[in-house]
Amino acid sequence: xxxxxxxxxxxxxxxxxxxxxxxxxxxxxxxxxxxxxxxxxxxxxxxxxxxxxxxxxxxxxxxxxxxxxxxxxxxxxxxxxxxxxxxxxxxxxxxxxxxxxxxxxxxxxxxxxxxxxxxxxxxxxxxxxxxxxxxxxxxxxxxxxxxxxxxxxxxxxxxxxxxxxxxxxxxxxxxxxxxxxxxxxxxxxxxxxxxxxxxxxxxxxxxxxxxxxxxxxxxxxxxxxxxxxxxxxxxxxxxxxxxxxxxxxxxxxxxxxxxxxxxxxxxxxxxxxxxxxxxxxxxxxxxxxxxxxxxxxxxxxxxxxxxxxxxxxxxxxxxxxxxxxxxxxxxxxxxxxxxxxxxxxx
Numbered sequence: 001x002x003x004x005x006x007x008x009x010x011x012x013x014x015x016x017x018x019x020x021x022x023x024x025x026x027x028x029x030x031x032x033x034x035x036x037x038x039x040x041x042x043x044x045x046x047x048x049x050x051x052x053x054x055x056x057x058x059x060x061x062x063x064x065x066x067x068x069x070x071x072x073x074x075x076x077x078x079x080x081x082x083x084x085x086x087x088x089x090x091x092x093x094x095x096x097x098x099x100x101x102x103x104x105x106x107x108x109x110x111x112x113x114x115x116x117x118x119x120x121x122x123x124x125x126x127x128x129x130x131x132x133x134x135x136x137x138x139x140x141x142x143x144x145x146x147x148x149x150x151x152x153x154x155x156x157x158x159x160x161x162x163x164x165x166x167x168x169x170x171x172x173x174x175x176x177x178x179x180x181x182x183x184x185x186x187x188x189x190x191x192x193x194x195x196x197x198x199x200x201x202x203x204x205x206x207x208x209x210x211x212x213x214x215x216x217x218x219x220x221x222x223x224x225x226x227x228x229x230x231x232x233x234x235x236x237x238x239x240x241x242x243x244x245x246x247x248x249x250x251x252x253x254x255x256x257x258x259x260x261x262x263x264x265x266x267x268x269x270x271x272x273x274x275x276x277x278x279x280x281x282x283x284x285x286x287x288x289x290x291x292x293x294x295x296x297x298x299x300x301x302x303x304x305x306x307x308x309x310x311x312x313x314x315x316x317x318x319x320x321x322x323x324x325x326x327x328x329x330x331x332x333x334x335x336x337x338x339x340x341x342x343x344x345x346x
Contacts, residue, residue, distance in 0.1 A: 059116075059119075060095060060112055060115045060116050061095070061096075061112060062094060062096025063094050063095075064094060064095050065093055065094055066083060066090075066093065066094060066098065067093075069082060069115050069119075070082060074119050074122040075118070078129045081146065081150075081196045082174070082175070083098075084100070084171040084172060084173065085171070086170075086171050089101045089171040095108065096108040096111070096112070098175065100173045100175065100176050101167070101168075101173075102166070102167070102173070102235070102290065102320060102321055103176045103321035104319045104321050104322055105318070105321070105322040105325070105328055106175075106176050107323075107326050107327070110324070110326060111175055113183070114175065114179045114180065117183060121153075126153070127151065128150060128152075129148055129151065130149045130151060130214070131148050132148055132210045133147060133210065143198050144198065146196065147195075147197055147198060147207050148195075149193040149194070149195055149196075149211055150179065150182070150193065150194040150196070151191075151193055152179075152185065152192040152194070153186060153223075154185065154186045154189045154191045154192065155190075155191075157224070157225055158224070158225060159191070159224070159227065159261075159345070160190065160191040160222075160225070160229050161182070161185050161193070161229060161231070162194075162195055162208065162211055162215070162229070162230075162231055162241075163177075163178035163181045163182045163185070163192060163194045163233070163237075164178060164194075164197070164208060164232065164234075164236075164237030164240045164241055165177035165178035165194070165233075165235075165237045166233070166234045166235025166267075166268075167199075167235070167237075168235070169201050169204060169236045172195075172197060172199075176323045177237060177266075177323055178194040178233075178234075178237065181194075181323075181324060185334075185338070188338055191222070191224045193215065195207065195208060197211075201236075201240075205240055205243050205244060205252045206252045206253050208240050208241075208244050208249075209244060209249035209250075209251075210249075210254055212229075212231075212244065212255075213254040213257065216257055226258075227261075227345075228262075228344060229261060230260050230261055230262045230264060231245055231260045231264070232264040232265075232337075233264070234265075234266035234267055234268070234323070235267055235290070235320070238268035238282075239268055242265060242270050242272070242277075243272070245259060245263040245277055245278045245280070246273060246274045246276070247274075259276075259278050260278050261345060262278060262279045262281065262340060262341040263281070264282075264337045264340070264341065265280060265282040265296070266282070266284065266322075267284045267285065267288050267290065267291040267296075267320050267321065267322075268284075269290070269291045269292060269296070271295060271298070271299050273299060273302065275306050275308075277306075279340070279344045280300060280303060280308065280309075280310050280311075281310070281311045281312075281337045282300055282311075282312050282313070283312070283314065283330065283333050283337075284296050284315075284318075285315050285316075285317070285329075285330070286314050286315060286316050286318065287316075287317055287319050288318070288319055288320045289319065289320065290320045296314075297312050300312045311336070313330075313333060313336070315328070315329040316329055318330055
């Protein structure tokens with residue numbers, strides 16, 4: 001497994017080099033023996049809380065400066081994690097102008113919708129962000145300061161998904177590659193988390209393992225069903241989802257937990273798999289210069305021959321990093337992926 005990750009890091013680094021050249025926050029303890037009870041107010045919000053109609057305060061537009069969102073008091077110190085911590089990987093001064101390295105088809109309207117969703121819920125007192133590491137762990141490893149889970153709450157008691165953005169293991173492109181997915185999942189009633197992780201294949205997988213363990217440990221307080229959970233990811237995030245699906249959280253320092261009910265992958269050249277892999281859905285654009293669609297197809301075909309349930313889609317004229325694919329040939333793929341996941345629940 002370590003050798004696989006070493007090869008993946010090397011391949012990712014080469015790919016990235018070629019491309020360059022051509023809120024309110026929650027802090028549930030992560031260990032069961034030290035976990036504290038929810039603050040009464042936060043728990044009330046999770047169980048229903050104030051009406052969003054009464055507390056709606058959204059005021060962001062396509063002309064809102066990105067810095068205004070990052071520094072909005074509604075988000076506290078975690079506003080800085082909504083966009084890449086390393087500002088060198090994004091450009092544009094406003095929400096409407098946002099551009100992310102290696103990503104395409106970014107919808108300004110969706111960016112604004114996500115930012116307003118976060119502010120509305122934060123202003124209503126909802127917990128929208130959770131630390132996955134303790135203060136002691138972050139003090140011992142400052143890089144863990146830049147990690148956590150943004151929570152897009154669905155129906156209380158419904159199943160959960162963890163969405164993992166790509167970014168070449170150099171940064172986390174959440175605004176295109178995990179926030180939109182998590183928001184759409186929550187609209188369908190599912191409880192969705194978007195992971196902000198440390199760069200690097202190994203550390204990213206360790207953070208995902210910790211995140212999954214955190215959700216299981218705090219399932220009652222979070223009001224989620226842990227049975228048949230799903231892992232979603234695009235690009236580097238798809239590799240993370242696949243590795244955790246193949247080998248499990250325990251292999252990356254997490255708890256001994258069941259494998260996911262489904263893995264949902266987008267645009268990655270990941271080819272590693274095992275005969276015990278969970279059901280896998282994958283999609284990619286035919287004009288993707290980073291992840292060849294035939295590589296993804298071949299992986300799923302080989303898995304299918306082992307009796308693993310798979311579903312694969314490729315879309316004409318689409319490049320890398322199309323996200324949820326609004327107004328593109330991939331429009332509607334999220335609903336298909338959800339249907340694939342739901343099939344595994346039966």
